[in-house]
Amino acid sequence: MDKEKLEKATLAGGCFWCTEAVFQRLEGVENVISGFTGGTIKNPAYREIITGRTGHAEAVQIDFDPEVIKFEELLLVFFATHDPTTLNKQQNDIGTQYRSGIFYHDEKQRQTAEKIITLLEQEKSFEDPIVTEITEVSAFYPAEAEHQDFYNQHRQQPYCQYIIDPKITKLKKLFQDKLKQRN
Numbered sequence: 001m002d003k004e005k006l007e008k009a010t011l012a013g014g015c016f017w018c019t020e021a022v023f024q025r026l027e028g029v030e031n032v033i034s035g036f037t038g039g040t041i042k043n044p045a046y047r048e049i050i051t052g053r054t055g056h057a058e059a060v061q062i063d064f065d066p067e068v069i070k071f072e073e074l075l076l077v078f079f080a081t082h083d084p085t086t087l088n089k090q091q092n093d094i095g096t097q098y099r100s101g102i103f104y105h106d107e108k109q110r111q112t113a114e115k116i117i118t119l120l121e122q123e124k125s126f127e128d129p130i131v132t133e134i135t136e137v138s139a140f141y142p143a144e145a146e147h148q149d150f151y152n153q154h155r156q157q158p159y160c161q162y163i164i165d166p167k168i169t170k171l172k173k174l175f176q177d178k179l180k181q182r183n
Contacts, residue, residue, distance in 0.1 A: 010103035012057035013082035014090025019060045021151035028068025035142040052095035085128035103137035
C-alpha cells in the first residue's frame with residue numbers, strides 16, 4: 001500500500017472504543033487511532049476529557065485508501081453504527097465528549113458530509129433530526145496507549161459485550177461487502 005495515497009477521516013460517534021472497533025474492520029482502512037479533537041486545551045489526557053470541560057470529543061482518526069473505500073462510504077458506516085440524533089449522548093455515555101461529529105480535512109469532505117446528512121434526512125432514515133456537527137478538523141491528540149485497539153484486546157469486558165458487540169453485529173449485517181476478510 002502506497003502511504004502517500006492514503007487520506008484521513010476524523011469522526012466522533014460516542015465512545016472512541018466503539019468507533020475504533022467498527023472502522024478497524026473495513027477493507028481499505030489502514031489505521032485507526034483513538035483520540036480527542038475539537039477542544040480548547042493542548043495535549044489533553046483522558047482523565048481531563050471525561051470531565052467534559054475541555055471541549056474535546058472522543059474521536060478516531062482513520063487512514064484510508066480512497067481507491068478501496070470512499071469517504072462517503074465511511075460516513076454511511078458511521079451513521080449506521082451510532083445514533084446521530086442524540087445531542088452529547090450515546091447510550092449510557094453522556095457529555096459533550098460523546099457528541100456526534102465529522103471533523104473534515106478539506107472542502108470536499110465537508111461537502112460530502114453535508115450531502116450525506118441531507119440525503120439521510122430526506123429519506124427519513126432516523127425518527128429525529130440529525131445533530132451531528134460538521135467542523136473543520138483541529139489538532140488531533142491520540143489517547144493513551146491503553147485506549148488503543150481496546151475492543152480487540154478486551155472483548156470479554158461487559159462494556160465491549162453490551163455496547164460494542166451489537167455495533168459490530170450491525171456492521172457485519174449491513175456492510176458485509178466492505179469488511180476485511182479476517183473479521
